[in-house]
Structures are given as C-alpha cells and as structure tokens.
Amino acid sequence: MDVALPMTALVVLICLGMPIAYALGVTGAVGAAMAIGWMPTLGVLQTTPYRTAANFLLSTIPLFILMAELLARSSIVRNLYRMCFLWLGHIRGGLALAAVAASTGFAALAGSSTAAAAAMARISVPEMRRYGYDDRLAVGTVAVAGTLSIMIPPSLGLIIYGVLTETSIGSLFMAGVVPGILTAAGYVTVILLWVKRRPDIAPAAPKPPRAERVASIRPVWPAAVLVGLVLGGIYSGAITATEAAAVGAMGALIIGIGWGGLRRSEFAEALRHTLRSTAMIFAIVIGAMIFGYYLAATRAPQELIDWVGTLPLPAWGILLVIVLIYLVLGFFIDQLAIVILTLPLTFPLVMSLGYDPIWFGIIVTKTTEIGLVTPPLGMNVFVAASASNTRVETGFKGVMPFLIGEFVVLGLLIALPELSLWLPGLIAY
Amino acid sequence: DDTITLRVAHSYPVRHTGAQAMEYWGKLVDEQSNGRLKFEIYPAEQLAKSSDLLDAAINGIADIAYAAPLYISDRLPLSTIAAVPLVGNETDPRAQVKAFSTLALGTLNEVEFLPQGVRVIEAAVTYPYQLMTTKIRIERPDQLQGVKLRSSGGIQERSVEAMGAIPVAIPAPDLYPALQRGTVDGSLFNVPTAGGYKLEEQLRYSTNNLNFGLFPSIYVINETVWQKLPEDLQNLLIKTGKEMDIFLDKLYGERAVTFAADLEKRGGAVYDIAEADLPLWAERLKPVQADWVKEFDGRGMPASRVYQEWEALLTR
Amino acid sequence: MTLIDRAVQRLEALLDGAAMLALIVMMLLTVADAGGRYLFASPVTGAYEITEFYLMIAVVFFGLAGTERTNGHVRVDLVLAMMPPRLRFGLDTLYLLAAAVLFGLIAWKAGDTAWMNLKANRWTGGAMPLPTAPSWAIVSLGAGVLSLRLVLRACLLIPAIITDQPPAAPMSDGHATPSPARPGR
Numbered sequence: 053m054d055v056a057l058p059m060t061a062l063v064v065l066i067c068l069g070m071p072i073a074y075a076l077g078v079t080g081a082v083g084a085a086m087a088i089g090w091m092p093t094l095g096v097l098q099t100t101p102y103r104t105a106a107n108f109l110l111s112t113i114p115l116f117i118l119m120a121e122l123l124a125r126s127s128i129v130r131n132l133y134r135m136c137f138l139w140l141g142h143i144r145g146g147l148a149l150a151a152v153a154a155s156t157g158f159a160a161l162a163g164s165s166t167a168a169a170a171a172m173a174r175i176s177v178p179e180m181r182r183y184g185y186d187d188r189l190a191v192g193t194v195a196v197a198g199t200l201s202i203m204i205p206p207s208l209g210l211i212i213y214g215v216l217t218e219t220s221i222g223s224l225f226m227a228g229v230v231p232g233i234l235t236a237a238g239y240v241t242v243i244l245l246w247v248k249r250r251p252d253i254a255p256a257a258p259k260p261p262r263a264e265r266v267a268s269i270r271p272v273w274p275a276a277v278l279v280g281l282v283l284g285g286i287y288s289g290a291i292t293a294t295e296a297a298a299v300g301a302m303g304a305l306i307i308g309i310g311w312g313g314l315r316r317s318e319f320a321e322a323l324r325h326t327l328r329s330t331a332m333i334f335a336i337v338i339g340a341m342i343f344g345y346y347l348a349a350t351r352a353p354q355e356l357i358d359w360v361g362t363l364p365l366p367a368w369g370i371l372l373v374i375v376l377i378y379l380v381l382g383f384f385i386d387q388l389a390i391v392i393l394t395l396p397l398t399f400p401l402v403m404s405l406g407y408d409p410i411w412f413g414i415i416v417t418k419t420t421e422i423g424l425v426t427p428p429l430g431m432n433v434f435v436a437a438s439a440s441n442t443r444v445e446t447g448f449k450g451v452m453p454f455l456i457g458e459f460v461v462l463g464l465l466i467a468l469p470e471l472s473l474w475l476p477g478l479i480a481y
Numbered sequence: 482d483d484t485i486t487l488r489v490a491h492s493y494p495v496r497h498t499g500a501q502a503m504e505y506w507g508k509l510v511d512e513q514s515n516g517r518l519k520f521e522i523y524p525a526e527q528l529a530k531s532s533d534l535l536d537a538a539i540n541g542i543a544d545i546a547y548a549a550p551l552y553i554s555d556r557l558p559l560s561t562i563a564a565v566p567l568v569g570n571e572t573d574p575r576a577q578v579k580a581f582s583t584l585a586l587g588t589l590n591e592v593e594f595l596p597q598g599v600r601v602i603e604a605a606v607t608y609p610y611q612l613m614t615t616k617i618r619i620e621r622p623d624q625l626q627g628v629k630l631r632s633s634g635g636i637q638e639r640s641v642e643a644m645g646a647i648p649v650a651i652p653a654p655d656l657y658p659a660l661q662r663g664t665v666d667g668s669l670f671n672v673p674t675a676g677g678y679k680l681e682e683q684l685r686y687s688t689n690n691l692n693f694g695l696f697p698s699i700y701v702i703n704e705t706v707w708q709k710l711p712e713d714l715q716n717l718l719i720k721t722g723k724e725m726d727i728f729l730d731k732l733y734g735e736r737a738v739t740f741a742a743d744l745e746k747r748g749g750a751v752y753d754i755a756e757a758d759l760p761l762w763a764e765r766l767k768p769v770q771a772d773w774v775k776e777f778d779g780r781g782m783p784a785s786r787v788y789q790e791w792e793a794l795l796t797r
Numbered sequence: 798m799t800l801i802d803r804a805v806q807r808l809e810a811l812l813d814g815a816a817m818l819a820l821i822v823m824m825l826l827t828v829a830d831a832g833g834r835y836l837f838a839s840p841v842t843g844a845y846e847i848t849e850f851y852l853m854i855a856v857v858f859f860g861l862a863g864t865e866r867t868n869g870h871v872r873v874d875l876v877l878a879m880m881p882p883r884l885r886f887g888l889d890t891l892y893l894l895a896a897a898v899l900f901g902l903i904a905w906k907a908g909d910t911a912w913m914n915l916k917a918n919r920w921t922g923g924a925m926p927l928p929t930a931p932s933w934a935i936v937s938l939g940a941g942v943l944s945l946r947l948v949l950r951a952c953l954l955i956p957a958i959i960t961d962q963p964p965a966a967p968m969s970d971g972h973a974t975p976s977p978a979r980p981g982r
C-alpha cells in the first residue's frame with residue numbers, strides 16, 4: 053500500500069497552513085479509504101472521535117488547564133513573582149532569575165507550559181523593561197522557563213505520555229522532579245553567563261530593605277497550600293494522580309476567590325479559555341488518531357520498527373536517532389501531535405531495546421520542552437511574545453542562548469538515567 | 482494463488498501474554514492449513530481502541546477482532562455473564578474455559594453476536610477474580626466494611642459494594658502505587674494478570690477459592706468473511722483457537738505457582754476461605770446475580786436463559 | 798448570510814455554556830468523589846462513568862465550533878503569510894471545506910450510532926447504569942455545528958477570493974482579548 057502519498061500530503065498541507073488537526077484528520081481519512089476502503093473508513097470516523105474524548109484519564113487535561121488559567125488570573129502568581137523579585141532583583145540579571153524561580157514555583161502548581169509563559173510574561177516582562185532589561189533576555193527567559201511546567205509535576209505532557217503508554221503517572225511525576233530542577237539550574241547558569249558577558253542587557257536594580265523582603269514571603273502561602281494539596285494529596289495516597297487535577301482546579305478557584313481577588317468575569321474567562329484549549333488539543337488528538345489508524349493499516353510502522361531493528365547500530369545509537377527525530381520534528385510540528393503520532397511507533401521500539409519506560413517519558417518530555425521554544429513553530433515563544441507585546445523574532449533571539457543549556461541538560465538526562473529514575477525508585481511510587 | 486489473509490486486531494501490548502498467544506494461534510493456522518490461511522496481526526490497539534474492536538470487525542476494519550465484553554458491556558451485555566460472581570461450583574480453570582466456550586459459540590452467538598454481524602470463533606475466561614489485600618487477611622465478608630478496593634467497574638463494582646467495601650476506580654498501571662500508598666487496601670484481581678503488574682510486591686494475601694467472576698475474552702470474525710471461508714478452514718479456525726487456550730492455560734498455571742510463592746515470601750499467603758464461611762459470601766453476592774438477570778430481562782433480553790445455561794455448565 | 802451566521806453563533810454560545818457547565822460539574826464531581834471516599838468512606842457512585850461518557854464528551858465536542866470561530870486551531874502560518882491574499886483565501890476555503898466534510902461525516906456516523914443505541918436500549922454496566930445514546934448524540938451535535946461553522950466560514954471567504962479583499966465582518970467572539978494561553982503541553 054502506498055504510504056508516501058498521504059504522508060507527503062500531510063506534510064505539505066501542514067506547511068501550507070492547514071490547521072494541524074484538520075490536516076491530520078483529512079489526510080488520515082483519505083489514506084485509510086485508499087488502504088482499507090470507504091466503508092471501514094467510515095467505521096474509523098464513527099468510533100475514533102467519541103472514544104478519544106470518552107476517557108476518564110484525559111479529564112485531567114481540561115482540569116489542569118483550568119487550574120492554570122485560574123491561577124494566572126488571580127494574584128497568587130503575581131505574589132510569587134514579587135517575592136522572587138524582592139529577593140533576587142538586586143543581583144545582576146536578578147529579575148530574569150526571579151522569573152525562572154517564579155516559573156519553577158508555578159510549575160509545581162500547574163501542568164501547562166503555555167499558561168505559565170503567558171502568566172509570567174504579563175507579570176515579569178513589564179517589570180524587567182522598567183529596569184532597562186533587554187527584551188531578548190526578558191522574553192526569552194519567560195518563554196523558556198514556562199516549559200518547566202511540563203517537566204516538574206503536575207504535568208500535562210507526562211499525563212498524556214502515561215495514558216498513551218500505560219505507564220504509571222505517579223511514577224512519571226516523581227521522575228520529573230530532578231530533571232525539572234536540573235533544567236531550571238541550566239536556565240540560571242545561562243542567565244548568569246549571559247549577563248556576565250553583556251552587563252548592559254541587565255542593569256542592576258536597587259536592593260530593597262530587609263523588612264520589605266521578609267514581608268513578601270507571607271502572601272505566597274496560598275501557593276504553598278495548593279502545592280501541598282495537589283502533590284501532597286497524590287503522594288500521601290489520599291487521591292489518585294487523575295483526581296489531583298480536579299482538586300487542584302477547585303483549590304485554585306477557592307483560593308483565587310477568597311484570597312486572590314479573582315473576579316466572576318475572570319472565572320468565566322478562565323472557563324472559556326480552558327474550553328478553547330481543550331477543544332484545540334482534542335481536535336489534534338482526534339486527527340492524529342485517525343491518521344494513526346491509517347498508518348497502522350498500511351503496516352508501515354511495523355516495517356519501520358523492523359527496519360530500525362536491523363540497523364547496524366547499538367541500542368544507544370538507535371535511541372539517539374529517535375531523539376534526533378523528535379528534535380527535528382519539534383522545529384515544525386505541534387508538540388502534542390508529535391507525541392501522539394510517534395509514541396505508538398517509538399515506545400515499543402525503545403522498550404524492545406531494553407530501556408526504562410519512565411526514563412523514556414522524561415526524555416520525550418525534554419525534547420518537547422525544547423520544541424516549544426525552537427523556531428519556526430515555538431508555541432511558548434508565540435505566547436510569551438504576544439502576552440508582552442514583543443516581536444516573535446525578538447523572542448526567538450532571546451531563546452537561542454538557552455538552547456545550549458537545554459541540549460546540555462538533555463545530554464545529561466540521556467547519559468545518566470539515574471537522574472530521572474533515582475527519585476521514583478527511592479520512593480518506589 | 483488462493484492464500485487467504487485475515488486482518489486480526491487486538492489490544493494487547495506487543496510483549497503481553499495475550500499477544501504471544503495470538504502469534505501462536507496465527508502460527509498454528511498457517512501450519513495446519515499448509516499456508517492457505519494466514520493471520521496478519523495488528524497488536525496494541527493499532528487498528529482500534531479496545532472498546533471499538535467489536536465495531537472494527539463489524540465495519541470491516543479488521544476481519545477478526547478481540548472483543549472484551551467487560552470493556553463494552555453496553556454492546557455485549559449478555560456476554561458479561563462470565564463476570565457475575567459465584568455462579569456454579571466449578572473451580573477448575575480449564576473446565577471454566579470450556580464452559581464459557583460452549584456458551585459463547587452457542588447461545589451467545591445466537592442472541593448477541595450474529596444479530597450484530599459478527600460471529601464468535603474463540604472464547605475463553607481468565608482465572609477467577611480473587612480478593613487480594615495488602616495488610617488484612619479477610620475470612621468473612623463483614624471484615625470488608627469500609628475497606629477500599631479497586632474495581633474495574635461494571636459488575637465488579639457492584640460486587641465490591643455488595644460486600645460492604647468501597648469501590649475505587651484506578652487504572653491498572655496505577656494500581657501498584659495505589660496499593661503502596663494505601664489509596665486502596667486491596668483489589669479484586671486474577672492471579673495471572675496481577676503477576677503482570679508486579680502486584681505481588683505490594684500484596685500479602687489472596688483468596689484462592691472464591692470467584693468474583695471471570696474475565697471473558699472473545700474473538701469474533703466478520704460474518705460475511707466467515708461465510709466466504711471454505712468449511713475446512715472454518716473448522717480449522719475453531720480447532721486452533723482451542724489449542725491457543727491450552728497454550729495460555731499452561732502459562733497461567735506457571736504464574737499462579739510463582740505468585741503464591743511470592744506472597745509467602747512476604748509473610749502472606751494464598752489461602753482458602755473455610756467451607757463453613759462460603760455461604761456467607763454467597764449470600765452477600767446473591768443480589769448481584771439476581772440484579773444481573775433482572776436488569777437485562779427488563780430490557781427485553783433473554784438473560785434468564787443465559788444465566789440458567791451458564792449455571793448448569795458451571796455446576797459439577 | 799449574516800442571519801445564518803448569527804443563528805449559528807447563538808447555537809455556539811449555547812454549546813459553550815453547556816460545555817462550561819460540564820467542566821464545572823466535572824471538577825465538583827471528581828472532588829466530591831475523592832473527598833467523599835477519603836474523608837467519609839463514601840464515594841459518589843457513577844462519578845467515573847458520568848465524567849467519561851457525558852462530561853468529557855460535552856467539554857470536548859461542544860467546544861469545537863466556538864474554537865474554530867475564534868481561530869483557535871493551531872496552524873503553521875509562516876508560508877501562508879507570505880502568499881498573495883487571493884491564494885491564501887483560496888487555500889483557506891479548501892481547508893475549511895475539507896474539514897467540513899470530515900466533521901460532517903463524523904456527525905453523521907455519531908448520530909447514526911446514537912440512534913442505534915437508542916433503538917437497542919443500550920446502557921453501561923456499572924453500579925449506576927447510564928444510557929449510551931445521549932453521549933453519542935452530544936458528539937453528533939458538536940461535530941455537526943462545527944461542520945456548519947466551517948461551511949459558513951468558507952462561504953464568507955469565497956467573495957474574498959473574487960474581490961481580493963479580506964472578508965468584511967471578522968466574526969468576533971464577544972470577548973476581545975486574544976487567547977493569551979494555548980496551554981496544553
């Protein structure tokens with residue numbers, strides 16, 4: 053059966069600007085009709101959309117997004133940034149460091165990287181501009197640091213990986229902690245080296261009085277409570293990883309209204325944006341599923357795996373090829389679509405090479421983090437730039453120095469699986 | 482040439498026992514038909530989600546598909562009979578498989594499958610679901626009051642409730658940590674599958690002689706495809722399917738032995754409920770059986786007939 | 798044309814409202830289930846199934862059309878932005894119509910399944926049985942309205958191809974802020 057035609061059509065249509073979800077669905081359906089006939093294809097269209105949505109595990113997607121949207125609209129994140137700002141602002145590059153620190157905190161609260169980038173861009177970029185920071189540093193930092201949200205638990209990326217590969221979501225969450233901290237450390241290193249070479253891009257800010265700094269800690273308590281509620285809830289066994297999303301959203305709502313100045317109109321707005329993001333994500337998942345069934349019917353995936361298996365490469369060589377493919381795809385295609393389209397192929401292959409499923413989840417997530425900020429399609433850069441009224445090109449320029457750090461961290465994670473597996477092994481989650 | 486190739490779709494991951502069994506079945510078919518009939522196997526939900534595999538066979542996406550009635554109880558309500566707890570007194574797994582095969586290829590085909598355009602060619606059940614716990618050894622149902630048990634929904638959820646325990650829905654891959662963290666105190670599970678999730682590392686006790694239902698596995702073929710097959714190949718499919726059952730039974734038997742040994746190593750046991758206490762369990766679970774019959778009879782299905790036949794097949 | 802547009806927009810607003818309600822109920826139900834189980838040893842019977850078969854389906858499918866109207870579906874518009882407007886409108890029209898056919902088929906098959914499940918009186922098998930027909934009907938309605946919205950957008954674009962001018966009335970969503978976040982990954 054001819055795989056080349058629908059495959060080429062898919063790539064061309066995506067490049068020519070067809071919405072990714074539609075491109076996947078349409079080429080998948082036409083391809084399936086060519087491969088197995090029209091009646092069976094109608095059968096695929098009958099069951100696939102329904103079954104994709106009717107999934108209890110995936111209810112975490114809208115609920116974690118809702119949580120992030122609620123947090124981004126209340127003063128919780130603002131207070132978090134303010135604290136980091138007061139404590140770190142006076143160091144050279146300190147406002148950017150504060151953005152990384154606050155993003156790390158936000159990442160422990162919420163699982164959606166674009167929501168993180170949007171919230172932090174609105175809060176911290178104006179602040180950095182006020183002190184004369186270069187836009188490239190400001191927007192680059194915010195875009196990159198936003199991706200921490202999918203590595204540090206809770207994480208939508210890890211949830212989707214867990215659902216697709218039947219890997220324990222709790223263990224994946226645990227495994228993301230150390231790589232997340234390592235990633236944040238990478239960002240800090242890049243910022244420090246960057247401002248050391250170019251002090252002019254980050255003028256020093258005055259050191260606030262000690263009393264003011266100490267006072268800034270108190271308003272952060274709602275954030276701490278929420279982290280305790282969600283992660284504490286999961287790891288104490290009170291709630292399942294799936295339920296944590298609902299508990300987190302509910303907590304964000306209550307704290308937002310009670311202590312975060314969340315208005316009713318903002319609640320409605322959060323709901324609406326959650327709906328938009330959810331529909332957008334699921335449209336892609338549905339399209340990718342239809343395309344996936346077409347691919348499977350051609351047996352191309354199986355043959356590809358068999359072929360890769362015969363390559364005269366050691367296991368790590370094959371793994372590096374796969375990682376490279378993820379990075380290259382990440383330049384052009386939506387991260388979620390990549391994961392859904394490729395995992396059914398790469399996961400069994402990587403498992404057959406004897407690698408750990410949890411560790412591979414972390415590696416895939418790391419490439420996803422990178423893909424979110426690489427041009428030409430770098431969703432986090434788009435979001436950070438638009439939320440701070442900056443040009444997208446400026447954002448991409450600002451991201452470049454961080455990419456070096458990203459690749460170093462990726463290399464470490466690949467070379468030292470213990471970095472990912474140590475914590476889940478220790479707590480045996 | 483006159484080689485017939487059938488697209489076979491199932492949901493087991495590639496390295497799962499179920500997937501190995503399918504490979505084995507395909508090999509038997511190829512060999513015994515001298516290459517006239519071949520399976521082209523699509524594992525791991527490649528052609529359809531497990532809940533949609535029945536439709537995949539109906540719609541012609543696949544020729545043969547694995548249908549798990551418990552995942553699609555809305556579509557195969559009568560086939561969930563196997564999951565009804567404590568029916569009959571047969572405890573030998575091989576006899577249970579044989580009984581279900583008889584029911585499925587006969588009555589269930591007639592009342593449930595053929596009207597939907599597919600035909601059962603192979604049917605089996607797993608080892609009976611047992612009560613497995615992390616800390617407490619349960620002897621009588623009243624000890625289960627307020628105990629949190631993972632259930633996979635459907636009839637199992639009703640059984641858990643009938644025993645006074647609290648059903649908790651947890652996806653199988655997350656059951657291990659849920660047991661460890663105490664999100665649940667135990668689970669209804671069957672021995673061969675529990676071993677697959679390494680649950681013996683967290684469990685300590687498992688009953689041996691209860692029967693919280695059996696997990697039915699059914700393979701259906703598109704009826705149009707079936708009618709086009711020559712009769713000798715039709716017979717061959719059914720015969721080789723039964724040979725696959727023997728292959729699986731052997732694997733399950735080995736797993737059951739290691740599972741019991743693992744629990745003992747942890748200071749626990751696979752134990753029998755005392756004969757004298759068995760009626761206590763039967764009494765608790767009677768309403769689940771009665772409800773099953775009443776509910777589907779009420780929807781105009783021949784549930785009484787299926788239940789009586791199943792009970793007769795499972796009574797020594 | 799604007800009349801039809803307004804009617805569809807009203808329909809979308811209705812579906813949006815239903816989806817938001819479903820989202821809130823999903824949150825409350827899951828919290829009640831987990832909290833009830835942990836604190837009072839009494840979970841909510843059927844919470845899992847209601848979320849899976851009704852609420853998730855509603856949140857996803859009722860939100861589709863509104864997302865299309867507000868250009869919420871991700872695309873790579875790098876090459877598109879460099880094209881002459883007429884070519885761009887032409888391509889967009891093709892995309893919209895192709896997607897309209899796809900979701901039209903999805904709506905039709907889901908509606909068909911809803912009808913069959915209704916006729917066969919199919920229910921889920923848990924401790925709290927639920928009829929399955931309504932959940933398929935939600936898919937059919939959501940996908941159907943999306944298909945309608947796609948056709949409508951295509952119809953509004955066709956004059957633009959001829960006149961080489963962008964379509965007259967940009968269809969607003971009522972709330973002006975551009976989506977700051979397309980969270981997800």
Ligand code: NA
Pocket residue numbers: 158159160161162163164200201202203204205206207
């Ligand atoms: Na996170």
Ligand code: NA
Pocket residue numbers: 382383384385422423424425426427428429430431
């Ligand atoms: Na990218």
